[in-house]
Amino acid sequence: MAAASTRQTAAQRREQLVEAAITEFAQAGLAGASTEAIARRAGISHAYLFRLMGTKRELFLAAVDRAFGRVVEAFSQVEASPPAFADLGAAYGRMIAEGCELAFQFQAYAACGDPDIRERVERRYMEIFDWVRRATGASEDETRLFMATGLLISVGSMIASDRLSPDGGWAARVRGLPAKPPA
Secondary structure (H helix, E strand, C coil): CCCCCCCCCHHHHHHHHHHHHHHHHHHHHHHHCCHHHHHHHHCCCHHHHHHHHCCHHHHHHHHHHHHHHHHHHHHHCCCCCCCCHHHHHHHHHHHHCCCCHHHHHHHHHHCCCCHHHHHHHHHHHHHHHHHHHHHHCCCHHHHHHHHHHHHHHHHHHHHCCCCCCCCCCHHHHHCCCCCCCCC
């Protein structure tokens, strides 16, 4: 007798859909990503994508919530209390090394020409900022410097440039690779 397949709930399918959307939006952005490709990646029909999320824009907003929420989740895994900036940075580095999260974050910033997306990205980014400030006990200026450093790390990771560190091994370290020996 064949094993009965377990049907997924709409909530479970929605989770799969948002994950698939992050991947597709990371590669092509809001305008360029195909809802057909997202549905295919999620293993659902194109029509069901719209039943679950309504519009492509709503799906993008759900992806923003998921991706920016993961930053706080990664930071929350740091066991030190209060967490040090270096530990938070290491947690972020591990998070962005695990897939397309970082590329999606940049696509989210690029989509901020849409006022609703800009509002959501700003709100979620400020939630990260406020979480870091509260968790570390740092001042607003210290938190701004930490967040600015995170942006430098993010850009450096996206372009895979070792020119951003004095020893030339920074991008490799962010990606978890051994540092290049000095020339």
